[in-house]
Amino acid sequence: MADEHIVDALVIGGGPAGSITAYEVAKGGYNVLMIEKRAEIGIPVRCGEGISKEILPILDIEKDPSWICSEMDGARIISPCGNVMVIGPEVAGPETGFVIRREIFDRMLAERAASAGANLWVNAEATSFERVENGAVVRCIHDGKDVEIHAKVVVAADGFESQVARWGGLNTALAERDIDTCIQYEMMGVDVDPKYVEFYMGRRFAPGGYIWSFPKGENISNVGIGLNATLIKRGGDPKRYLDDFIRNNDRFSKGIITEINAGGVSVGLPIEKTVADRMLVVGDAARMIDPLTGGGVYTACISGQEAGRTIVKSLENDNTSAEGLGGYERAWRDRVEDQLVRNYLAKEKLLDLDDEVLDKVIEGLSEYDLKEASTQELLKGILEKHPELVNELMG
Amino acid sequence: MIMKPEWNEVRCLRCVACVGSCPTGALSLSGWRIKLNEDKCIGCGLCARICPVDALGGGENGG
Numbered sequence: 001m002a003d004e005h006i007v008d009a010l011v012i013g014g015g016p017a018g019s020i021t022a023y024e025v026a027k028g029g030y031n032v033l034m035i036e037k038r039a040e041i042g043i044p045v046r047c048g049e050g051i052s053k054e055i056l057p058i059l060d061i062e063k064d065p066s067w068i069c070s071e072m073d074g075a076r077i078i079s080p081c082g083n084v085m086v087i088g089p090e091v092a093g094p095e096t097g098f099v100i101r102r103e104i105f106d107r108m109l110a111e112r113a114a115s116a117g118a119n120l121w122v123n124a125e126a127t128s129f130e131r132v133e134n135g136a137v138v139r140c141i142h143d144g145k146d147v148e149i150h151a152k153v154v155v156a157a158d159g160f161e162s163q164v165a166r167w168g169g170l171n172t173a174l175a176e177r178d179i180d181t182c183i184q185y186e187m188m189g190v191d192v193d194p195k196y197v198e199f200y201m202g203r204r205f206a207p208g209g210y211i212w213s214f215p216k217g218e219n220i221s222n223v224g225i226g227l228n229a230t231l232i233k234r235g236g237d238p239k240r241y242l243d244d245f246i247r248n249n250d251r252f253s254k255g256i257i258t259e260i261n262a263g264g265v266s267v268g269l270p271i272e273k274t275v276a277d278r279m280l281v282v283g284d285a286a287r288m289i290d291p292l293t294g295g296g297v298y299t300a301c302i303s304g305q306e307a308g309r310t311i312v313k314s315l316e317n318d319n320t321s322a323e324g325l326g327g328y329e330r331a332w333r334d335r336v337e338d339q340l341v342r343n344y345l346a347k348e349k350l351l352d353l354d355d356e357v358l359d360k361v362i363e364g365l366s367e368y369d370l371k372e373a374s375t376q377e378l379l380k381g382i383l384e385k386h387p388e389l390v391n392e393l394m395g
Numbered sequence: 396m397i398m399k400p401e402w403n404e405v406r407c408l409r410c411v412a413c414v415g416s417c418p419t420g421a422l423s424l425s426g427w428r429i430k431l432n433e434d435k436c437i438g439c440g441l442c443a444r445i446c447p448v449d450a451l452g453g454g455e456n457g458g
Contacts, residue, residue, distance in 0.1 A: 044408075044409065044410075046410055046411075125425065159411075159415075160411065160412075160414075160415035161411040161414035161415040161423075161424065162415070163420060163423065166420055173418055174415070174416060174418075176416075176441060179412075179415075179416050179445065181412050181416075181445045181446070181447050182412075182447065183410075183447040183448065229416065229441070229444065229445050232444050232445065233444075234444060234449075235443045235444055235445070235446045235448075235449040235450075235451060235452075236446065236447065236448055236449030237447075238447040239447055239448050239449070260408060261408065261410065262408045262410035262412065262447040262448065263410040263411065263412050264410070264411070264412030264413075264415045264416055264445065266415075
C-alpha cells in the first residue's frame, strides 16, 4: 500500500516555471508541494543561458553575481558571407540581457519557493495522473518508495519532455517542423567580446536555425547551434555543423570545451489549451518558447506567475475545474502571446530565406540607422535599403 | 522506413530531445536511462534523426 500525501496544489517539475508557480501558491497561503524527478534542482543545464534583463522587475528579484555571469551591451548578427549587423546598447535597450548560470538561477528560484512555504521533494518521479472527485491523484516514486499524492490541482511543469499534460488529456504533440534540436559547448580560451552576444545566421552555418555565442566572461562563451528537425538529414547533424563552425573560425578553433549540453526546443506556437479540470500546463511543457530565439525562461516565469495566482483564486473559490482555472489561460496569453505569434511568423520567414538574400538583408540593415530592436523597425530598414526584398519577406 | 531506436548509453547526453519529440510518447527518461515503450513506438525514426549526438541508432544505418 502506497503512502498517502495530501496537498492543495502539486507542481510536477522543478524548473523556473514550476518554482515560480509554487512560490506564488505558497505566498497565497496554500499548501503546495513541488516534485523534481532528478536528485538536484537545475542539473543538467539544457540551455543557452541568455535571458532578458526584464526578468528582474517581473520576478521582483535583485541582480545577483552568483547567477549572473555577464551583462550584455548588445548583439552582433553575422550573415553567411560575413556581413555584420550590430545592435548596440542605444538600440537594444531593455531587450539586451544577461548570460546566467542556469543551475544556480534554478536553485535560487526553488529556494525562494521553499522560503515562502512550499514543500519540495527531489528524486521524485510522477508516474500517473488520475482525476477524482474534487481533485486528482498523482502516483510518484519518491526515493524508491511509492507515494500517492492527493491534490486539488496539479501543475504540469515537466518541460520539453512533458508527459503529465498528455496524461491529463491535453494535446502537447509537436509537428516535426516545430522542433529544433540543439547542442552547445561551454568553451574557454575563445576570442569573444564579453559584452556582445553573436548570432550566425543562414544555411551555411545552421539550416533552419542559427549558431550563437553567449559570452560568460573574458574568453569564455556558450557556443551552440539549433537546427530545425525537418532539415536534419541524419542523427548527429547538429554536432557536425557546430564542430565545422568551430574548426573554421579562428576565434573559436583554439578554445577548449569544458561542458557539453544539448536538448530539444519547440519553435511552434503554444498548445491550444493549457487548462483542464484539475490541471494547468506551464512553461516549456506548454510549448511557450519564443520560436525565433528559442528562449523559454522568460515566458516560463510569466506563465508560472499567472498559474500560481490563478491557483490561489481557484482554491479561495474552492473550484479547480477547468472553468475555475480558466483565468490562467487568458492571463498568460494577454502577457506573451502577441510576441510569440509575431516571432513565430518571423521565424517561418527566416526558415525560407536563401543565404544570398540573408546576406543582402543583413548588409542593408548594417547600414541603416536602427531606432529600436523590433520586427517592424527591421522591416523599415530593409524597405529603405533593399525594397526589392520586402516582397520576398512579406509574401 | 520503420526503425525502432537502439539506445547508445555511452553517447547519450540525456538531453531528452528525443523524449520531447516522440509523437506517441513512447520514450521516457527514467533512472538516467532512456526507455522505449515498444507498444507505443510507431518506428517513425524522428528520435534518431533529432538526436544531436547520434545516440539512437543513427549510426551506420542512419545515413
